[in-house]
Amino acid sequence: MGHHHQNAKMHAVTILANRPEAANIFTLEIDWIPRDKLLGGQFVMIWIPGVDEIPMSLSSANTTSTLTIQKVGEASETLGRMKPGDKIGIKGPFGKGFEPTGQNLLFIAGGVGIAPLMPAIVTAQEQGKEITLAIGAASGDAIAFRDKLTSMGIDIRIATDDGSEGHKGFVTTLVEELLAGGNYDQILTCGPEIMMAKLLELANLNKIPIQCSLERYMKCGMGICGSCDIDGLQVCKDGPVFDGQTLAGLEDFGKSKRDRSGKKIGF
Amino acid sequence: MGHHHQNAKMHAVTILANRPEAANIFTLEIDWIPRDKLLGGQFVMIWIPGVDEIPMSLSSANTTSTLTIQKVGEASETLGRMKPGDKIGIKGPFGKGFEPTGQNLLFIAGGVGIAPLMPAIVTAQEQGKEITLAIGAASGDAIAFRDKLTSMGIDIRIATDDGSEGHKGFVTTLVEELLAGGNYDQILTCGPEIMMAKLLELANLNKIPIQCSLERYMKCGMGICGSCDIDGLQVCKDGPVFDGQTLAGLEDFGKSKRDRSGKKIGF
Amino acid sequence: MITLDNMNIETSIAGLKMENPTMLASGILGQTGRSLLRVAKEGGAGALVTKSIGLEARTGHGNPGILELDTGLLNAMGLPNPGIDDFEEEVQIARRSNVPIIGSIFASSPDDFANLASRMAGHGADAIELNLSCPHAQGYGVEMGSDPIIVESIVKTVVEAIQIPVFAKLSPMVPDIASIALAVEKGGGHGVVAINTMRGMSIEPEMGMPVLSNKIGGLSGPAIKPVGVRAVYEIAQKVKIPIIGVGGINTGRDAIEYIMAGANAVQIGSGVHYRGIDIFKKVSQEIQDFMQKNNYSQLDEMIGIAGVK
Amino acid sequence: MITLDNMNIETSIAGLKMENPTMLASGILGQTGRSLLRVAKEGGAGALVTKSIGLEARTGHGNPGILELDTGLLNAMGLPNPGIDDFEEEVQIARRSNVPIIGSIFASSPDDFANLASRMAGHGADAIELNLSCPHAQGYGVEMGSDPIIVESIVKTVVEAIQIPVFAKLSPMVPDIASIALAVEKGGGHGVVAINTMRGMSIEPEMGMPVLSNKIGGLSGPAIKPVGVRAVYEIAQKVKIPIIGVGGINTGRDAIEYIMAGANAVQIGSGVHYRGIDIFKKVSQEIQDFMQKNNYSQLDEMIGIAGVK
Numbered sequence A, B: 001m002g003h004h005h006q007n008a009k010m011h012a013v014t015i016l017a018n019r020p021e022a023a024n025i026f027t028l029e030i031d032w033i034p035r036d037k038l039l040g041g042q043f044v045m046i047w048i049p050g051v052d053e054i055p056m057s058l059s060s061a062n063t064t065s066t067l068t069i070q071k072v073g074e075a076s077e078t079l080g081r082m083k084p085g086d087k088i089g090i091k092g093p094f095g096k097g098f099e100p101t102g103q104n105l106l107f108i109a110g111g112v113g114i115a116p117l118m119p120a121i122v123t124a125q126e127q128g129k130e131i132t133l134a135i136g137a138a139s140g141d142a143i144a145f146r147d148k149l150t151s152m153g154i155d156i157r158i159a160t161d162d163g164s165e166g167h168k169g170f171v172t173t174l175v176e177e178l179l180a181g182g183n184y185d186q187i188l189t190c191g192p193e194i195m196m197a198k199l200l201e202l203a204n205l206n207k208i209p210i211q212c213s214l215e216r217y218m219k220c221g222m223g224i225c226g227s228c229d230i231d232g233l234q235v236c237k238d239g240p241v242f243d244g245q246t247l248a249g250l251e252d253f254g255k256s257k258r259d260r261s262g263k264k265i266g267f
Numbered sequence C, D: 001m002i003t004l005d006n007m008n009i010e011t012s013i014a015g016l017k018m019e020n021p022t023m024l025a026s027g028i029l030g031q032t033g034r035s036l037l038r039v040a041k042e043g044g045a046g047a048l049v050t051k052s053i054g055l056e057a058r059t060g061h062g063n064p065g066i067l068e069l070d071t072g073l074l075n076a077m078g079l080p081n082p083g084i085d086d087f088e089e090e091v092q093i094a095r096r097s098n099v100p101i102i103g104s105i106f107a108s109s110p111d112d113f114a115n116l117a118s119r120m121a122g123h124g125a126d127a128i129e130l131n132l133s134c135p136h137a138q139g140y141g142v143e144m145g146s147d148p149i150i151v152e153s154i155v156k157t158v159v160e161a162i163q164i165p166v167f168a169k170l171s172p173m174v175p176d177i178a179s180i181a182l183a184v185e186k187g188g189g190h191g192v193v194a195i196n197t198m199r200g201m202s203i204e205p206e207m208g209m210p211v212l213s214n215k216i217g218g219l220s221g222p223a224i225k226p227v228g229v230r231a232v233y234e235i236a237q238k239v240k241i242p243i244i245g246v247g248g249i250n251t252g253r254d255a256i257e258y259i260m261a262g263a264n265a266v267q268i269g270s271g272v273h274y275r276g277i278d279i280f281k282k283v284s285q286e287i288q289d290f291m292q293k294n295n296y297s298q299l300d301e302m303i304g305i306a307g308v309k
């Protein structure tokens, strides 16, 4: 065919470990790695036989890979009960990931949005970049990768909804402070779209390039069914990571998405 | 698949030249070469659109390939009328070819049977082997590749049915003389099966290894239809070149073949 | 719209003019107006077929709904769609492409088909494609599309209800597809689209179960090309109305096989996965390259020639 | 006969015992007794199906009769065969293999089928396979095999005429293959074989014409595997008689998909081209390897499990 497409074949893979990561968040280690070097933000479709198939970012990929998952419904909860030796199906990896550029990077995670940021943070640190990470979470015990990030010596700023740790309130307020004080070359973020829409405004205001990782309901993950459409772009294939310039031109960003039937609905 | 099979895809190829080779025999040069190094005896299936598809040995393969064809019926006659620029279909190459071993080689061609021997003769000469070639033909003007063989300095012995050149009568008589005089390491032959059956006897009598290239009616050329069956071997895939040991164990060799329906018929 | 020079590869189907013979097949990026627009502008498609739309919104089957196999794709999306009412905006946006918009619809009775067709026409579609062949949505597919009498009656009812051309898309899972095409012609249909996917299944041995949540899906892509070419060939021997060929088209040569079998235009679905959204441009270019090398100057010269030789 | 240790992959179909579940499919190396013998001894097949044999000798269609495509093979041999009388010697030789010999037959009426079947039984065949599904031989194939009433009557007539098991081989080119399988069961048939090839065509663009001399042929190999697996799955939901799965089996995993869908045994045809005559040994070994890794000890444990989960 001559064209390098991300193939969408199903592979049965074995779960090697299931570790608690934070309140309501766990990490599955699987006996599988992507073919090419992983960019944070790239994701796989995980088939839980008899239950569902859902998109999931790869939170790391070395000799094994990990998925870091928040329990929100049947599929994620079923995954949470899985034990070493259990099997799941995997398709992918799919999509375009983060591409950190510049020296001084500001990462901003909303909740489990830290998962797709992790591979980018690790790579950026290996490349000797300066890293600041702002995390917004429901409470202090819901912050994933805390040990890992601390041992890496990352400068972490925390905002919690309940004020149990760090700034009480929105992470965006925290970011406004950081932007006022710091001199960042790039913002990389994943979290609720409303949060990211606000961050896009802040980035534009401060003339800092930004990359955001989006979520839409995904059926194929491979760019053909149209279920994840945002203004004619497919989040699964053209994203999930988009740059600020692209996002600024989209009518739907931060405003509306599609339900499983393709109907437009507001956020 | 991990298994190297001879693929049977159809390719349209262009005829570059159509040269007379001998009485009733012509050589087509085609804009196509086999993927791997050719062994004499390996063949292709040639599709003449609207007419037929027939097996044909490759008489050479370098930057282009050649087919050397005797006019015997509709397909071969249609090919004889083809001009540069005309197109034919080709599948292959198929089958197992000659493997010259030893220093002093006796090649024996019956009629157009010289065609599959040519690549083996050329290779053997390149490797510095001693070559004797016995040719049986209807008459002196029916001997193909005469100029080429002469310019190569090959020792040619001729037998003709009409006595117009060389020994009058069977080439096998000529071979009996050669075997009495010479000291051959191997016999390589292609021609009528009755001739080759006689040569197998002579080879066994003289304890000389022999390889014969057989013909059977071919439909698939790829070893699955069973049309070219000889004692459970498929001439297209297990042959067309067989060694004397294999042939000695076959009931059908020199005695019977199958018609297009699979019925056994005598020679 | 893209302009392609050298060879003339314009074609037309029942009065719809196309600058090149490649259309987007139904169900691929055809759910939103903006993605349709993009397939025309960025992708180079000569016409666009929408996702199949029904009377009501449907979420479709659960995930997994699709996977890639060694020789093609297998999907059981289950006809998800926002319903005909919500689809007006999408058609309106798609129309900005200036290429023909073909509204695909599915229903379970002739009257529902006619109802949907007139609303789709009202939304601004240039033609209607009747999906008579979905292999994995109970009550909406092959059951109807394999009976010539039902097919004729659906086509007739729709043709009488609207002013724009009506095409019927057929399933290959029948003993004699040409007789179904004949029923389309008899019903007054303006064109036949062949083929839809073939019912297939993929089982994951480690799990001991079918992968698709619906178990059975529709096979598309390279695997079904020989079946589609044969179907178009057989239909071309039997009917006079135009034929749109679809199934496993990835390259210009694939498209040419369909055209030589008798197709006036082709559709591409799975190929968007294999070669990207600009596959329509690539295939159009490859068709032109072939024509140049083989001394054709008009697409018309190739249409159906494999059936007359 | 080969002995395979470790896992037990023996199976049986209507009383025919097989040391492994792989059979040679009809039409591949099945025309002579000696090639059949070789497929068992050298190739490792657990049972052998002969070429389809008719009342009279037939030369079949002219060449080209077969070609390889990107996703499978396309053939229109046209049922060449020496006729039932000349076939006795071949069956006798094939019997030396000590594996079950299944005589495939084709005809155009129930009585001719019955006549052929009793002669094939007389020649020494252990079972009969009725070819109700040849896609490219006018009058002998899909026309009959797609009508449940005709199928039931053919099967019934044959079953009443002979003492050995009767299997019917079905075409996938029907809207509902399970209903045809049901007709086989109702007629008293002892097993169903699914699937035969699918009608397809390949056109060579440079020539502007179909490659096969018969124009239309039967598609086999990897392309049709998902269709075959689905067919076996659907049939297994509907009938109780054993099922023999065939279509695109190249590896142990392919065979296991069929077995999990409900097949008691499988047949391999095109795979002989892709992996050589010893594909039967290879596939048997791969099935054992899979069973070992996944804690199965008997083939039976896998049969049909994708249908119950």
Ligand SMILES: Cc1cc2nc3c(=O)[nH]c(=O)nc-3n(C[C@H](O)[C@H](O)[C@H](O)COP(=O)(O)OP(=O)(O)OC[C@H]3O[C@@H](n4cnc5c(N)ncnc54)[C@H](O)[C@@H]3O)c2cc1C
Pocket: A043, A052, A053, A054, A055, A056, A057, A058, A067, A068, A069, A070, A071, A072, A073, A074, A075, A076, A077, A112, A115, A116, A214, A215, A216, A217, A218, A219, A240, C063
């Ligand atoms: C590209 C991408 C990467 C993601 N990465 C992660 C990650 O690393 N960690 C993590 O915890 N979550 C991640 N998610 C979100 C995750 O897919 C959902 O949390 C999960 O699907 C919920 O499924 P459920 O059955 O547990 O919940 P449900 O009860 O089924 O649904 C809960 C929520 O999840 C959403 N959801 C369900 N199915 C899908 C689907 N097929 N596609 C998109 N959203 C769906 C629903 O819309 C709903 O909002 C990612 C989503 C996307 C699109």
Ligand SMILES: Cc1cc2nc3c(=O)[nH]c(=O)nc-3n(C[C@H](O)[C@H](O)[C@H](O)COP(=O)(O)OP(=O)(O)OC[C@H]3O[C@@H](n4cnc5c(N)ncnc54)[C@H](O)[C@@H]3O)c2cc1C
Pocket: B043, B052, B053, B054, B055, B056, B057, B058, B067, B068, B069, B070, B071, B072, B073, B074, B075, B076, B077, B112, B115, B116, B214, B215, B216, B217, B218, B219, B240, D063
């Ligand atoms: C492996 C192999 C290599 C060959 N190499 C050469 C070669 O280099 N040069 C050459 O001149 N001839 C060669 N032949 C013979 C050549 O295939 C026939 O001469 C040719 O098929 C005749 O076709 P026709 O239509 O001209 O004659 P027809 O009138 O069709 O038949 C004349 C004779 O050719 C035989 N023939 C026809 N079709 C086939 C077929 N499909 N398979 C086998 N035999 C067939 C017939 O059985 C008959 O005996 C080779 C044959 C084989 C099997």
Ligand SMILES: Cc1cc2nc3c(=O)[nH]c(=O)nc-3n(C[C@H](O)[C@H](O)[C@H](O)COP(=O)(O)O)c2cc1C
Pocket: A224, A225, C025, C026, C027, C028, C051, C052, C066, C073, C075, C077, C079, C104, C131, C169, C195, C196, C197, C219, C220, C221, C222, C224, C246, C247, C248, C249, C267, C268, C269, C270, C271
């Ligand atoms: C994901 C997917 C969704 C499809 N949805 C529809 C649909 O809604 N309506 C329809 O008529 N065909 C649908 N099809 C079938 C295609 O339009 C097309 O007929 C088929 O895929 C064969 O073409 P291809 O091989 O180019 O994909 C769908 C196919 C795929 C792969």
Ligand SMILES: Cc1cc2nc3c(=O)[nH]c(=O)nc-3n(C[C@H](O)[C@H](O)[C@H](O)COP(=O)(O)O)c2cc1C
Pocket: B224, B225, D025, D026, D027, D028, D051, D052, D066, D073, D075, D077, D079, D104, D131, D169, D195, D196, D197, D219, D220, D221, D222, D224, D246, D247, D248, D249, D267, D268, D269, D270, D271
């Ligand atoms: C060259 C060839 C000849 C065939 N001849 C017959 C036949 O005579 N009778 C029959 O029932 N099936 C015949 N078939 C069909 C096969 O038995 C089998 O059903 C089909 O090829 C699918 O299996 P595969 O994908 O393993 O080849 C033939 C297939 C091929 C490729």
Ligand code: FES
Pocket: A217, A218, A219, A220, A221, A222, A223, A224, A225, A226, A227, A228, A229, A234, A235, A236, A237
């Ligand atoms: S999920 Fe299907 S196009 Fe993105």
Ligand code: FES
Pocket: B217, B218, B219, B220, B221, B222, B223, B224, B225, B226, B227, B228, B229, B234, B235, B236, B237
């Ligand atoms: S020609 Fe078909 S097996 Fe040799």
